[in-house]
Amino acid sequence: MNSNWRREVEAVFRKEWQTEMRSQSGLVTGLLFSVVTVYAISFASLNASMTSTVVSGMLWVALLFSTSASLPRTFLAEEELGTADLLRLTGRPHAIFWGKSLFNCFQSVITGTILSTLYLGFTGKAIAVPWLFAVSLVAGCLSLAGAVTLCGAIASQASNRAVLSAAIAVPLLLPLVSLGVSAVRVSLGLHVKHEDVGTLADGIGAAIGLVGYAGATLATGPWIFAAVWKS
Amino acid sequence: MLRVDRLGKKYGGRWIFRGLSFELGQGDRLVILGRNGSGKSTLLRTIAGLTAKTEGTVSLPDGDPRWTLGLCALEQSVYGQLTISEHLQLTADLRGCPPRTDELLEKVNLGYARSMPASQLSTGMKARLKLAMAIQSNPLALLLDEPGAGLDEEGRNLVDLITSEQADRGCLIVATNDPLERRLANLELQLA
Numbered sequence: 483m484n485s486n487w488r489r490e491v492e493a494v495f496r497k498e499w500q501t502e503m504r505s506q507s508g509l510v511t512g513l514l515f516s517v518v519t520v521y522a523i524s525f526a527s528l529n530a531s532m533t534s535t536v537v538s539g540m541l542w543v544a545l546l547f548s549t550s551a552s553l554p555r556t557f558l559a560e561e562e563l564g565t566a567d568l569l570r571l572t573g574r575p576h577a578i579f580w581g582k583s584l585f586n587c588f589q590s591v592i593t594g595t596i597l598s599t600l601y602l603g604f605t606g607k608a609i610a611v612p613w614l615f616a617v618s619l620v621a622g623c624l625s626l627a628g629a630v631t632l633c634g635a636i637a638s639q640a641s642n643r644a645v646l647s648a649a650i651a652v653p654l655l656l657p658l659v660s661l662g663v664s665a666v667r668v669s670l671g672l673h674v675k676h677e678d679v680g681t682l683a684d685g686i687g688a689a690i691g692l693v694g695y696a697g698a699t700l701a702t703g704p705w706i707f708a709a710v711w712k713s
Numbered sequence: 714m715l716r717v718d719r720l721g722k723k724y725g726g727r728w729i730f731r732g733l734s735f736e737l738g739q740g741d742r743l744v745i746l747g748r749n750g751s752g753k754s755t756l757l758r759t760i761a762g763l764t765a766k767t768e769g770t771v772s773l774p775d776g777d778p779r780w781t782l783g784l785c786a787l788e789q790s791v792y793g794q795l796t797i798s799e800h801l802q803l804t805a806d807l808r809g810c811p812p813r814t815d816e817l818l819e820k821v822n823l824g825y826a827r828s829m830p831a832s833q834l835s836t837g838m839k840a841r842l843k844l845a846m847a848i849q850s851n852p853l854a855l856l857l858d859e860p861g862a863g864l865d866e867e868g869r870n871l872v873d874l875i876t877s878e879q880a881d882r883g884c885l886i887v888a889t890n891d892p893l894e895r896r897l898a899n900l901e902l903q904l905a
Contacts, residue, residue, distance in 0.1 A: 486809055489806050489809065490806060490807050490809070492806070493802075493803055493806030493807050494807070496803075497792070497795065497799075497803050500794060500795060500799065501792055501794040501795065504794040504830075505794055563790050563793075564788060564789065564790030565790045565791065565792055567763055567784075567786070567789050567790075568789060568790070568791070568804070568846070569807070570762075570763055571761065571763070571779070571782070571784055572779055572803075572804045572807040572808050572846075573779070573807040574779075574807075577807070
């Protein structure tokens with residue numbers, strides 16, 4: 483017998499990929515939420531000029547909804563479908579969390595990229611600092627994936643899963659959304675007349691905060707998950 | 714090899730079982746009998762560590778339980794979108810053991826269906842797949858919950874073969890309602 487972390491994480495990632503590509507439930511749910519949100523915001527703001535602060539806030543609301551709708555399912559579905567026992571018997575909790583988190587990160591970045599492209603296209607908002615926008619979006623999607631996966635993992639062990647997942651998500655996601663809005667706002671509105679979005683240093687600071695948040699969530703998540711997985 | 718000492722499980726205010734003690738060595742085959750709701754499945758899940766015990770201790774064979782323990786249970790589900798061979802590859806990768814796909818599929822007679830998604834399998838075929846996954850790592854302790862349920866005569870012969878092979882390798886616990894499955898055992902435990 484040969485225990486190998488990489489082989490275990492890859493196995494979980496591959497399992498998530500295969501089930502998602504064949505059912506397409508998470509990706510479709512996320513994209514559907516994205517399109518509906520973008521359409522609703524664009525329709526509501528037709529012919530209206532939106533500030534960078536409002537655009538970045540709305541973008542994060544859309545990202546949050548599309549991510550929260552699909553990603554926590556990875557753990558909740560295992561419990562509801564009765565497949566969690568198979569993983570408990572054969573897998574180690576750290577490998578299971580990492581495999582699922584990596585797949586959620588991948589799915590979150592794909593959804594976030596499509597969503598923000600659609601959104602900025604519909605609203606016609608130009609990006610003032612593209613690299614800051616890209617870093618904020620990727621780090622924000624990774625943070626969202628890490629936080630939402632952790633919420634789903636913890637809540638999956640409870641009897642009232644849906645309510646608990648939402649209750650845990652609020653304190654975890656609030657600082658993340660604040661950082662994300664700050665970084666995207668600067669990347670969109672820096673040097674734009676009549677808009678006070680803060681300085682480039684403010685935006686970089688918020689982006690670094692997002693990277694740190696993503697790292698902290700993905701690094702500590704396996705240990706928190708391991709504590710609840712077999713209890 | 715496998716020792717259970719004063720094991721107890723309480724749901725709400727009711728003890729499902731309490732004060733259970735036994736020890737199994739190589740070649741021991743224990744059948745747990747009892748009416749519906751007597752706690753047979755809960756006892757197997759508790760021994761496997763899937764359900765938290767209220768009191769007592771369970772000592773599993775030495776080594777990583779992913780390798781030394783196999784469980785096949787009626788309530789266990791498989792992934793509807795994954796094929797039979799993908800299931801065996803997944804559990805092998807997670808355990809860190811060889812998948813033995815061809816050998817196992819030949820043993821449980823599912824070779825012809827290796828590329829079928831689990832959602833298209835009959836109850837009996839799923840039971841065979843779960844048996845294959847349970848014995849994949851040649852576990853020292855094998856726990857079977859209602860192993861004959863959903864199986865035809867050929868399937869029940871397969872269970873006989875697997876249990877006799879397990880007795881050569883280690884120990885076996887079978888939880889069942891079916892008095893005919895007493896044939897699998899050389900020890901009996903009746904839950905009230």
